[in-house]
Amino acid sequence: MTQTAISFLFMRGGSSRGPYLRRGDLPQDREELARVLVAIVGSGHPLNIDGIGGGAAVTTKVAMLSESEDDWADVDYFFAQVSVEDGLVDFKPTCGNILVGVGPAAIEMGLVAATGETTEVRIRAVNTGARVASQVQTENGAVVYEGAAQIDGVPGTAAPIKLMFHDVVGGATGTLFPTGNRIDTIDEIEVSCMDVAMPMVIAQASDFGLTGHESAAELDENRGFFERMEAVRMRAAVLMGMGDVSKSVTPKFGLLAPAKDGGTAAVRYFMPWKTHPTLAVTGSQCLGACLLCPGTVGDGMASGVGPSPARLQLEHPMGKMEVTIAFDIKGDRFDVQSVGLTRTARKLAAGEVFVPKSIWRGH
Template sequence: MTQTAIPFVMMRGGTSRGPYFRRDDLPEDLDQLADVLISALGSGHPLNIDGIGGGAAVTTKVAMLSKSDDDWADIDYFFAQVSVEEQLVDFKPTCGNILSGVGAAAIELGLFKPQGDRTEIKIRAVNTGAQVRAVLDTTGKEVTYEGTTEIAGVPGTAAPVQLTFMGVVGSATGAFLPTDRLRDTIDGIEVTCMDVAMPIVMARAEDFRLTGYESVAELDANTEFFARMEAIRLKAGELMGMGDVSKSVTPKFGLLAPAKNGGTIATRYFMPWKTHPSMAVTGAQCLASCALTPGTVADGLLERPIDNPATVVLEHASGTIDVIVDYEQNNGFKLNAAGLLRTARKLVDGMVYVPKSVWAKES
């Protein structure tokens, strides 16, 4: 055979989709691993025509799973963001939507056994060190995918997946506020640079002469805005201690505006070179934390919840997402845990093939 076969299961996790692999079925070396993922997903073509990617950043994501040797965790989750049009792979970030499918995929791949009608799996996000508890429906000791839970950005309903995130503050930069300030001014725009589950540069939509309610298509067509946003993002990356981020998807970028549909605050999230069609799970935690923190660019855009835990309802391009935030405000903002409700569904399993010239796996 002139190609190497790699077992996988394709899952929709939250509002993202991609292949889930056993880590030991892939190369250990990261450069070679990147080559394999680029080939498997067809990176380098807008349609990913020569691979199983879906032609969008939310459908060229990869999860690699293994049994954890961590004292706390059951499963290690290693994430890769594969570029659609460039042959690039970014191993720095993690993805909370893809994480929504990790519990089910771990069971499907034989890495974890269901515990009964409800199964809790403790997951370590290898890229960032975050700890996540996932609880899913395993009635009859099988993963249940059908259910009545609906999430914005996904048609129909499915079984719920409850996620609780811990240890996400400073996961990429080591600090809640990587610049040590609640606000910075870059190119005349006030921003808040924050690292909670995902490092994000956040600004008010009105400062870019936007409403914050634009559609994904309207934003993606606004090349002037994207050029200005990217210039700010690159400078913010330096200020956040992340170095040259020109080829990295982090930090991400977010816009804030007053809610108009009954939520807490309106948001738009960028991946960062395209507008996210809905909302990232990791991004939602950082945006919610910014909304709850006095002194950030969110000031004046919302009436801050006073309950603890607080439910922060983020309006986004496809609807809303609720983030339940357990936090403290005694000596500055401190996040203890964030909870979200997601869904996942198994789509395909089998083998994906890459040319042996890319990787000739030793038998």
């Protein structure tokens, strides 16, 4: 055989999709692993025509699963963001949407046994250290995918998957406010640099001359905005202790604006060189924390927010995402205790994906 076969599941998790692989079926060396993932996805072509990617950042994500090395967790979830066109792989971030599919995938792979009508899968996000309890609907030892839950940005309905995130603060930088400030001014733009589930640089849309209600396509066409945003992101990353991030998707960038459709606030999330068509699960947690925390750029912008645990409806380009955040404020201290979301996932395909032996000959 002139190609190396690798078993995989192909799944939609939340509003993203990609291959779910066993970590043990892949190279351990990061450089060799990156080459294999680039070949699987087909990075280097705008349509990923020579791989199974979908030509967009939300469809060039990879989940790698293994039995957990953590006493609390059942499964270790190692994430990789593969670029669409540049042949790059970023192992720094995690992805909350792809994480939605980890519970079902772990059951499908036999890493976790299904129990009763609901099976809890305890997940450790290797990239950030976050711990997530995933409640997956099961029946007769198998995952149930059909159901009545609907999430904006995904057609139809499916079985709900309830997620509870813990240990989400400081996974990448070690602290909630990596610069030491709740607001920094960079290139005359006020930003809050925060690390909750995902390190982010957050600003008010109005400071860029935007309403914050623009569509993803409208924002993507505004190259002047992207150039200015990237300059701010690059400088913020240095202040956050993340160094040169010109080839890294983190920190992500987010914009806040007053709600337009009855939600808590309007948000726009960037990946970072393109607008997210909806909203990342990780990004929703950081943006939500920014809205709840006194002294940030989001302070006073949220509408209809109650005490902890606060339920937030974040308006994104294709609808809303609901996130529930348990938090505590004592004097000047703000703590995020846990975050809850309900999303859906679906198994799309299963089998073998092939890479040329010139890239990897297998174990």
